[in-house]
Amino acid sequence: MYYVVYSQIMTQKDVQEIKGILSEPKKIVIVHHKNADGDAIGSSMALNTYLNICGHKSNVISPNKFPDFLKWLDNKNEIAIFNNSDHQINLINNSDIIFTLDFNSLERCGDMKDLINKSKAIKILIDHHENPKNYADYLYSDTKISSTCEMIYHFIEKLGDNDKINSSIAEAIYTGIMTDTGSFKFSSTSSITHKVISDLLEKGADKTKIHNEIYDNNRIEKIKLLSFALNKIEIIPEYNTAFITLAQKDLNNFNFRKGDTEGIVNYGLSIKKIKFAAIFIEDKKENIIKISFRSKGNFDVNKFSGDTFNGGGHKNASGAISRDSLSSTIVNFKNALKKYKTELN
Ligand SMILES: [Mn+2]
Secondary structure, X not given: OOOOOOOOOOOHHHHHHHHHHOOOOOEEEEEEOOOOOHXXXXXXXXXXXXXXXXXXXXXXXEOOOOOHHHHHHHOOOOEEEOOOOHXXXXXXXXOXXXXXXXXXXXXXXXXXXXXXXXXXXXXXXXXXXXXOOOOOOEEEEOOOOOOHHHHHHHHHHHOOOHHHOOHHHHHHHHHHHHHHOOOOOOOOOOHHHHHHXXXXXXXXXXXXXXXXXXXXXXXXXXXXXXXXXXXXXXXXXXXXXXXXXXXXXXXXXXXXXXXXXXXXXXXXXXXXXXXXXEEEEEEOOOOEEEEEEEEOOOOOHHHHHHHHHOOEEOOOEEXXXXXXXXXXXXXXXXXXXXXXXXXXX
């Protein structure tokens, strides 16, 4: 069932209506996309803490496990992992509001998709990915904003509650902005992003702690896997392209855990002249190849990903899934590059 879309970028009328809805205690569920990243966990925890401070009963349900380096954001163990239990089904069915964060289509929340779709709760989407689907009653979608976390800041501000942002909300928001902007360097990092960051620091976000928790908290196996992956970088000079492939057996050799390959794709882009970087990771359990794309400048990896692998995301960062073997996925990738020769030169 699909509702009318009121607006892409939340209007003043939407804000007033949501303010009205939130003026009395509500039962709320917050969900983010499968394989959560810093922005998904950061935005969920920031919104959850804010809503609970306001007197609502808010719960976060993650479609599946999330990486260890983000656990510190959930120091009270408030994030439930979806397990299809009666308790969780009741929470979703009986909620007044469901916030869906950092994704543009219910497909992205895995097995929770049908439950959320069927729930009569008011659905509020907050997200910065391209082409949001029309499942939500309120759509706060802005593809120019760095991160869903930055949008959560603006959302709280729109509701007139900037003063309710405490240090733990500030740290959760800071985390998602930092991770989704490659530490404030991607083109989506605006002067407004920096104003938001400035305010978060004033509200007590400990930037050194956050940086240490996210980036300086690695298991030795993860660093050795990185070293292995970097050794495997292949360059295709005629397309200014770099790519890495990791087979399931490689991951097993390094005692792989979720999140261990996060960010490896960006190393390709750090090579002189490279405009387009990709990583292909085999997942034998799900029988898929997970693909991430990154680009510099005008090369649109959202389009490349959509045209080639039916994936999507942003202009400079996108992802996809292939159900072919690792080797035939690479063949498809190399063939697709031919169509983009001019754009890559
Ligand atoms: Mn995001």
